[in-house]
Amino acid sequence: MSDSTTVSIKNQNKSAASSLLKKNIRKFMNNKLALFGLIVVVIMTVACVVGMIVGVDYNTPNLTALKTPPGGEHILGTDTIGRDLWARVLYGGCYSIFIGVFCAVMSSVIGAILGAISGYFGGKIDQLIIRISEIFQAFPQLVLVMMLVAIVNKRGLSNLLVIFVLTGWMTTFRMVRNEFMSLKGETYVKVCEAFGMKKSRIMFNQILPNVMSPIIVSTTTNVAFFILQEAALSFIGLGVADSTPTWGNILNAAKSVSVVTNQWWVWVFPGLAISLFVLAINFLGDGLRDVLDAKQQ
């Protein structure tokens, strides 16, 4: 076969791929909720990151101006020791979004790798990994967090990240494993095997791309899940150290009934930030599913 035809087939594939991409983008754009989600996610992330780079002052207490209602010098008011809430929500966003994204991506990566191995090889390895995943699943997250916090003796960010990743990979794992089990019987996999391609190449270069869309979708929604989880752990006092202004830590002010009833802005704004972001991420995830999932087209 001459080179020219190869190129032309490649080009053809490329143009087909780009037209599919265009079509998907168009489809996504037409999904107003998904578009809304994307815009909100992007705006909030950019705002938070910009806030962090500019170095908004999130940490200077001002005991003469505590619990100032929104307006004037402080757009969102000040918290119980007079720190600017707007700056805190921005800064906190960076941490919370980072926690969400990092844990979602890492747990997807681990889940995908183990799922690929388990699904592709099957047999004893599969059984072993399944057992491990069941043990992790059966473990209450709280106990793990507590043990790690106590072992490291610090309520650091890294603890939380480790725990979330450790306890978060099982769903992706199951999904990828099931997909691999059905895909490994496909002809193209058999062809690759017949060509003597390396197993790791078959797994990650040939099969995995076919599983990418559900992984992407579940990663997106996991971002929201981890952000909420962080807030919940903060609430029972097992989250990140209080000096780190995650959204969950800021929202902890709602533990105090007096704040809930008298200083609504102290908890409503971080609450809104979390809810809006999670909402947007969920819409985005749904939109991505609609675009990427062939079954629902």
Added chain:
Amino acid sequence: MNNQEIILDVKNLNTSFISDRKQVDIVKSVSFQVKRGTTLSVVGESGCGKSVTMNSIMRFLGSNARVSADNIQYNALRDGEITEYHLETYKKSNGPEMRALRGPDMSMVFQDPMSSLNPVYKVGDQVAEGLIQHTGMGKKEAREKVLELFRKLGIPDPESRIDCYPHQFSGGMKQRVVIAIAMICNPELIICDEPTTALDVTIQAQIMELLKDLQVNEGKSIVLITHNMGLVAEMADEVCVMYMGRVVEFGSLEDVFDHTSHPYTKALLRSVPVLGLADGQILETIPGITPNPADIKGGCDFADRCPDCTERCRQGVIPAFEIAKGHRVRCLKYDSFPEVNG
């Protein structure tokens, strides 16, 4: 032709889908008739709208489909009496009027027997369901009927097979069950949507035999959707060739096969592989690719691929011409013949 002779009369059927908030026309002013006790074959490439046309008639399309027609008339013959049903007037796809017809009057056999059966119910129950629904028959009695039909359809050991689940059946047997579901209420019109595509060749032949028997022995009318010209030649009394959502040629088997008129039909027939192809003889293909229904221009849809294309072919809507009685062709080559609807 009268109502006695015609069982299904479709005039100017249009179906479009809403996708991406845009309307895409899939079936465009399709007209055809099915004669009682005969087989009509609808042929064409994949995606030409054959299945959509039939699903439009049976109203099996989802909520994003828009169906309109001047006339979809089904003439039931019961005890020598003709009852006319105007399907296009029924507002609800799955309303009581449509439901009353599905099963006892018209039924459908689907393409993929693997997925057409509900995996969680016993096949016998699935077949009996329609019967019980329409006749109010008791379970026992229905079971007898189902057994009888299974025997007739050549399902071996029906007494035990009736209590099996679909996954315990082979493809061919599953398709027999699907046919049984379609047959159980003894309908007059059976629409078979590529009933053998998913099956291997020997099974295909058995299933086709079965359908032919049904038509001949029981006087059923069959609409057979297929892209297999061999099957058409074997089964059809009349042939309807579709391309890009339009009927391009319609006529009896002889009209279409022996007096092939539309350039597309000609190309289609030339591209059929024949056993014992002579040495050096190359199987022809139709040049070009099927256009995307979403970006259709005016004129004849086949113009880009047609060897006889002229400037006129690229403008306006191409009408159909009746070149012989009952033989209609949608091509300007025959504009000397009278223009007809459909």
Added chain:
Amino acid sequence: MMRRKIALILSVALAVGMLAGCGAKGEDKKTADSTKTESQVEKGTLKLAVTTGDGSSTDDKIPTPWYNRVMATNLMFRSLFVADSSLAKASPDLADSYEISEDGLTYTITLKDGLKWSDGEALTTDDVIFSINTALKAATINSIYTAAFANITELTADANVITMKLSTPYADMINVLAQFAILPKHALENVDPLKLDTDTFWTQPITSGMYAFDELSVGNYFTLKVNENYEGTAPKITKIINYFVSDYITAAQSGNADYMFANAADQVEAMNKMDGFDSHEVNVLFYKYFLFNMKGVDGNQNEAMQDVKVRKALIEAIDRATLSTLYPSATVLNSGVPNEDKAYNGFEYKYDEEKAKKDIEASGYDMGRTLKICYYNNDQTSIDLINTVVHYLEQAGLTVEATLSNDGTTDLFTTRDYDIGFKGKSAFSMNEWYTEYMSGDALFGNVFGGDTAFDELIAQLSAATDEKESNEILKKLQDLEQEKVYKVPAFTVGTYVYTSKNVTIPDGVEFCNTLYSCDLDFENWEVK
């Protein structure tokens, strides 16, 4: 498209409506409260809340009286004496009379006749002796008891007279006995003293006070009824319900607490905004203070804190006066003695950011090292306070890291991986503040490195019976503590007692430190 919009608007409106509903609840709360109290409160029933949120009590038994005293246990368990609201004067309760020898070493206490436990058994000197002896062996007990009882050399009883001999005079002995709850020997003699506070006795206790235990619903509540064997005036309130709650304020708001106390700013703020409650300010010695870790991780020397100049400079960098605004009626103080007390020596730690900066630099402190702060109260006000402290120290050019400890005792006194600790102490008396400096103190000895400089003075202080004498000693102790700078008080925190408007309190009742017991004339309390 329209539908989609309608749906979105509808759902958002619903959510906003709900948020708005509770945001703007201040105005019409009054009506809600009044209707609720009418419909729910039974006549003659007092409602109390026992919090489980701070880990100090569990919700499957009643609180024990030997550690902190709470209202419910005060009503169930009596002591030999009963204190007044200052906790510094006591009058006989179970005791009929008492005598102290000239040298302050022999106490003769006569018990009332015909005392009975709620189960009808007689309450005798045996119970008193059993209780004191057991207290010395118990693991979980307030140290004011062990510190006092450790001086007892001989404890005997003859009929209803108890004779107690001490090795050294102990000025507070009667006041301590006024807090010490006597427990029934016949129910507890077979219990391991170490596990006394966890015994099943506490799920159905036998009591000596005006109320007897009635019923416990684990995780929900326990109720008290009038003790028929109580020899004094029967109380007017016939039933007391104690709810186990996770949050006092919510309990008060929803009408589950007729009496409660608060000492955190947000709680006080919330309670003051509620109309259904009367507030009573209580004068207590609740110290909030910093302590410097001299010993470092696992008892190795903490080099960075050895220099007293560093310690002084760090305190100069913290504006304690401003910090005190986070707490209700907090008073800054400079030693264990409040500024307005006669014994106060007049020294003051001054806040001076610039001076602090210079002093720290001059002391040769390594500015690049991270200063570690350890604290263990996880309420919002404490967290806020620590965050502010961190800020002050950062202003002085230090790198600071604050850790909230889940396990205060280990982290502060065993692991010791910190430079500055932050603690609270609700003290029975000023003496208690100073006993923390004892070189042999099981906990603080680990932190201050067993400095014996204080021991002599502290011993004198606990023996001193004369006010003038003890003031002299206190002044010396203040000078010493300000020279050593091992621990620095930030302020004392005011406590407020709240009683609901349903409760009528007799005239002249003064509340005392809510973690101790005193005479509240409870038999004359009434509930609407």
Added chain:
Amino acid sequence: MLKFILKKLLMIIPMLLLISMIVFFGLQMTGVDPINFMVSPETLSANANNVEALRESLGLNDPLIVQYFHWLGNCLHGDFGYSFDGSAIASIIAVRMPYTFELAGYSLVLSAIIGIGIGIISAIRQNGIIDYVGRVLAVLGQAIPQFLVGIILIQFFSIKLGLFPSGNRVSPEATNTFVDAFVHLFLPVLTLTIGMVAVLMRYARNTMLDVLNSDYIKTARSKGIPEWKVYLKHGFRNAMKPVLVILVFRIPMLVGGSVVIESVFSYPGIGLTMTNAITSGDYPVVLVTTLIIAAVMLICSFMVDVFNALLDPRVRLGE
């Protein structure tokens, strides 16, 4: 089938043993001394000797392995040991477990009915008004942190309107136990339900949509049976399996994961017990509650396998 069930059941035992080991040694590795939780830093204790004696009497000075097997042996005799605050763990569990199951059970049933119901209607009437309202509400319910929902509900229903108590499970003045249970359970169940409905609804909707797109639904329609039969008999029956799996896996999340809700509502369930045990270093309780939650999880996982077999003839008939 029976062999399959037995095999699955037997698998639970080694898993539980393994988990108990991990927790037991993990807790020891934390190096936290439970004694320090029992004696508060507020007590400036002159009782160091007493504390040491207490440590000895609690068996905390034995080698770890000895402690573990000692504990395990007792457990096998049905003696789960004693909490560090003295109560028999078995009795703690006996009191709290029913409360938690009650809370979890009602939430599960309620959210299943609402979530699956709306999900199915949404799928049937895709893009209809119920679909949109349901979807937006579902996402909202999922987006607000659960404890915030709880706090807001308490503020609104309990304090502002005075309709429901703000916490606990039993009230001493109750005349009618049914009413008492209802008022105490209403808010926590509602809070949990709001969170769960969202998940179930989305899942039920998606699964149902998948099923409704299948060919056998068309086959069912071709029989001319009424639409409700198409949806329920053919649609729902097939969508039920994956939905049921999700539903069953919610049970352990409810039992162990309603910690936050139990602490907001001071609801005396197992989750609250576990959190309190965690923060107060009550290891024997942490150990047993962890095992209970793990056991619930494993049993649910087993149940899923059994349901799968029951609902799907392909599995049931032994492949």
